[in-house]
Amino acid sequence: MIPAFRSxxxxxxxxxxxxxxxxxxxxxxQEHRHGDLPRWREALAGLPAVRPSAELDRPAPIxxxxxxxPSALRECLMELHPWRKGPLQLGGLKIDTExxxxxxxxxxxxxxxxxxxxxxxxxxxxxxxxxxxxxxGARFVxxxxxTLVFVMQWLACRHFSGDIANYVLPLGVEDLPELPAEMDxxxxxxxxxxxxxxxxxxxxxxxxxxxxxxxxxxxLVLPPGREESLLVPEKRYARMPNVWAIPGINRLxxxxxxxxxxxxxxxxxxATTTREQRSTDWMRFESLEQALDPADxxxxxxxxxxxxxxxxxxxxx
Numbered sequence: 572m573i574p575a576f577r578s579x580x581x582x583x584x585x586x587x588x589x590x591x592x593x594x595x596x597x598x599x600x601q602e603h604r605h606g607d608l609p610r611w612r613e614a615l616a617g618l619p620a621v622r623p624s625a626e627l628d629r630p631a632p633i634x635x636x637x638x639x640x641p642s643a644l645r646e647c648l649m650e651l652h653p654w655r656k657g658p659l660q661l662g663g664l665k666i667d668t669e670x671x672x673x674x675x676x677x678x679x680x681x682x683x684x685x686x687x688x689x690x691x692x693x694x695x696x697x698x699x700x701x702x703x704x705x706x707x708g709a710r711f712v713x714x715x716x717x718t719l720v721f722v723m724q725w726l727a728c729r730h731f732s733g734d735i736a737n738y739v740l741p742l743g744v745e746d747l748p749e750l751p752a753e754m755d756x757x758x759x760x761x762x763x764x765x766x767x768x769x770x771x772x773x774x775x776x777x778x779x780x781x782x783x784x785x786x787x788x789x790x791l792v793l794p795p796g797r798e799e800s801l802l803v804p805e806k807r808y809a810r811m812p813n814v815w816a817i818p819g820i821n822r823l824x825x826x827x828x829x830x831x832x833x834x835x836x837x838x839x840x841x842a843t844t845t846r847e848q849r850s851t852d853w854m855r856f857e858s859l860e861q862a863l864d865p866a867d868x869x870x871x872x873x874x875x876x877x878x879x880x881x882x883x884x885x886x887x888x
Contacts (some may be wrong), residue, residue: 579593588751592748603719613650615727624732636662644662654666657853668853691713702737715743716739794877797819
């Protein structure tokens, strides 16, 4: 088992759910046949020696002391392109990611208390939010994301941070064992609209929480005035082929209630702008600007309502 996964087991060695998850993640990682994996491994092997450190409670977490050759470090980290969640500072090098994820965290953090919590972050990407959760007092964070390059980015972050209690496993929520996980908090941010059965996804989260545990749900919703509606894109939404349904906020709250949660709190509703999600040197592919109607940014390129995101907090009673 790779040391990082073994480290997670050591955080709660008598937790059978955690043990099974780590064994599955290690097997998935070792058996992965992604064509870019050798290049990614080479990039990680080329990272310079550094004195590990972690300053987490800040918009761009600072991991590791500055390195002597930032240009060489940049070349290594660019091999792990695209960097989507951040910003981050690794070895003194600033990574300007596609998303200003710190803005989302500013909208979430006033509504939650993570002190001492065991956290599951579904669709974690490279673990940026896990860093912020640790900075807010979480006991440990188990991130899951099946996209392997994000796991490699997390391993790069770990090279600079040392053995902190933030993890990213190459798994989807459907891979998790049915044993009781008893998590204090489960985050699902930017995931629900990718699920064919959103209520099933929410019920699965319900099963992963302990009694009294908290759901933090962030997802696309329809703009004000369409609270009861449901948009099912015929083909693509904002150039994304895998968006199955976007609810109005009341429809979303109904899904949360049907999944077994107690009364939910709408913490925030914010339209996504091209200042929050954009192409950068660290994410050179097309981004939100290319997904919007160039003459009217209130609509997508397909003529559908432009992205609006809601944050909903609910508890398992």
